[in-house]
Amino acid sequence: MNEQHVDYTEDREDLNELMAVRREKLRDLIDLGIDPFGEKFERTHTAQEILDRFDELEGQDTVIAGRIMSLRTHGKATFADLMDSTGRIQLYLRVNTLGEELYELLQKVDIGDILGIKGTIFRTRRGEISVEVLDMKFLSKSLRPLPSKWHGLKDVDLRYRQRYVDLIVNPGVREVFETRSKIIQSLRKFLTERGFIEVETPMLHVIAGGAAARPFTTHHNALDMDLYLRIAPELYLKRLLVGGFDKVFELGKMFRNEGISTKHNPEFTMCELYMAYGDANDMMNLTEEVYAYIAQEVLGTTKITFQGQEIDLTPPWPRVPMLDAIKEHSGVDLTGLSAEEARKAAKEKGLAIEPNATYGQVLDEFFDVFVEPKLIQPVFITDHPVEVSPLAKRKKGNPNLTDRFEPFIVTWEVANGFTELNDPIDQEYRFRQQMAQREAGDDEAHMMDEDYIRALEYGMPPAGGLGLGIDRMVMLFTDSPSIRDVLLFPHMRPRS
RNA sequence: GAGCCAUUAGCUCAGUCGGUAGAGCACCGGACUUUUAAUCCGGGUGUCCCGCGUUCGAGUCGCGGAUGGCUCACCA
Numbered sequence: 001m002n003e004q005h006v007d008y009t010e011d012r013e014d015l016n017e018l019m020a021v022r023r024e025k026l027r028d029l030i031d032l033g034i035d036p037f038g039e040k041f042e043r044t045h046t047a048q049e050i051l052d053r054f055d056e057l058e059g060q061d062t063v064i065a066g067r068i069m070s071l072r073t074h075g076k077a078t079f080a081d082l083m084d085s086t087g088r089i090q091l092y093l094r095v096n097t098l099g100e101e102l103y104e105l106l107q108k109v110d111i112g113d114i115l116g117i118k119g120t121i122f123r124t125r126r127g128e129i130s131v132e133v134l135d136m137k138f139l140s141k142s143l144r145p146l147p148s149k150w151h152g153l154k155d156v157d158l159r160y161r162q163r164y165v166d167l168i169v170n171p172g173v174r175e176v177f178e179t180r181s182k183i184i185q186s187l188r189k190f191l192t193e194r195g196f197i198e199v200e201t202p203m204l205h206v207i208a209g210g211a212a213a214r215p216f217t218t219h220h221n222a223l224d225m226d227l228y229l230r231i232a233p234e235l236y237l238k239r240l241l242v243g244g245f246d247k248v249f250e251l252g253k254m255f256r257n258e259g260i261s262t263k264h265n266p267e268f269t270m271c272e273l274y275m276a277y278g279d280a281n282d283m284m285n286l287t288e289e290v291y292a293y294i295a296q297e298v299l300g301t302t303k304i305t306f307q308g309q310e311i312d313l314t315p316p317w318p319r320v321p322m323l324d325a326i327k328e329h330s331g332v333d334l335t336g337l338s339a340e341e342a343r344k345a346a347k348e349k350g351l352a353i354e355p356n357a358t359y360g361q362v363l364d365e366f367f368d369v370f371v372e373p374k375l376i377q378p379v380f381i382t383d384h385p386v387e388v389s390p391l392a393k394r395k396k397g398n399p400n401l402t403d404r405f406e407p408f409i410v411t412w413e414v415a416n417g418f419t420e421l422n423d424p425i426d427q428e429y430r431f432r433q434q435m436a437q438r439e440a441g442d443d444e445a446h447m448m449d450e451d452y453i454r455a456l457e458y459g460m461p462p463a464g465g466l467g468l469g470i471d472r473m474v475m476l477f478t479d480s481p482s483i484r485d486v487l488l489f490p491h492m493r494p495r496s
Numbered sequence: 497g498a499g500c501c502a503u504u505a506g507c508u509c510a511g512u513c514g515g516u517a518g519a520g521c522a523c524c525g526g527a528c529u530u531u532u533a534a535u536c537c538g539g540g541u542g543u544c545c546c547g548c549g550u551u552c553g554a555g556u557c558g559c560g561g562a563u564g565g566c567u568c569a570c571c572a
Binding site: 016017018019021070072073074075076077078079081090092094095096110111124125126128130144145146147148149150151152153154155156157158160169211212213214256258259261262263264360361364367368384385387388389406413416444492493495 | 497503505506507508509520521522523524527528529530531532533534535541542562563564565566569570571572
């Protein structure tokens, strides 16, 4: 083994006074033969348990551990607040009970240190449930000062880059991520209770399919080939329907090489699920059910508040064909128009449209401008044009539209689903259309996937499919206006 | 990618007309054995985001850059 030598006495000139003082205390502890970074520590209670069960625990001994969040010294007695993952509890330290030696050691304790405490549970004269300390151990000396105790950390840049500090000093941040965990748990429970099997499909794709988006590119050295990070798991999951699975879902990260905004992060979480022998209608039922189920499980109600507006998630949600919604909100009926007529209608409404825009693209533009901003309460927008839905089955009676839907809540598209196209000949035709669009300069058009066509040729049962945006769901349920508030480590440009 | 705004002590923020850098908390020294934003006395700890320029003199004015926020664009 190499000889290791850690120098705790090194003087570093890059440290500010606050950090230098903490290092000095660290050295003092080492000189006293005390390990500042502790070891395994068995606790008997959490802070919250003591607060909740005080009546039965009063007078008993307890062993707790956590981070010191404030210190109030009064000469020969000191009060401190200890924070663990469940909450805060006050410590009372007295020279009489601790002894001179241990009480002296208190001078080496800084706010931020993680201590192990043995003590007696009692209530102070002022009525605060506290632990009178009999013994204390350093479990981790903190070498950096925490942000001010009542302003917390406000600088959003620092909050995201140093989420660990944000979590320590800003109460509520932890809650958002605890809620996120509960939401994902409820979702898994909901789906597995209904017979869905959770699967994992590749994240490294040879063809980035299943959505219209620019992919990230990476490289496999041994094979000397470029690969894409997945933009959607859709085509793999439907291969599983071909293989005989009836109900599958995958919950995981997707990667899209696009802009960053309050609603977009380059990597985000989606849940896709597929149900053999079902259709878009089943998926709409499932969407409103799963939203109501999770809201009930996590928040105890299906009426939630987002940024001051009440949102009623109680099923059923209205289902409105896209053309009807456009007609209602713009006054323009685009039904049955040619691409050219649609472009003309767009110009009359002052919309910026590409000269060679397809009928579907014109519809999208009308929808984005006139309809989307109005969709506050949950609503399904249905029957999307076929050009923008290359994987969805055509609508019976109107081959220009598909059996597709997108639910909207607070103007956000929170999911996307449709009756799956299981006709390999039509699918190949759609891919070719997409390739033509790609050649015309649309680098988000779908790529050809020969193997997927082959899978469909073996026969895929009719099916309904759904993709749920998990980050937006968490935003909605935690009243968070930015996706960065529901991602522990949102993407940030590295700082030089 | 474009526009607007922000960046000053560890944190939260002030800084007037261009004239030697300020507060609260935190921190350091002292007093204090039931406080809780403890209190009282004393102490300011700084690459004013970076660079260039204007000026006798720049935190402040100009130009360029970095990072972030918001809006727009992009994102079916």
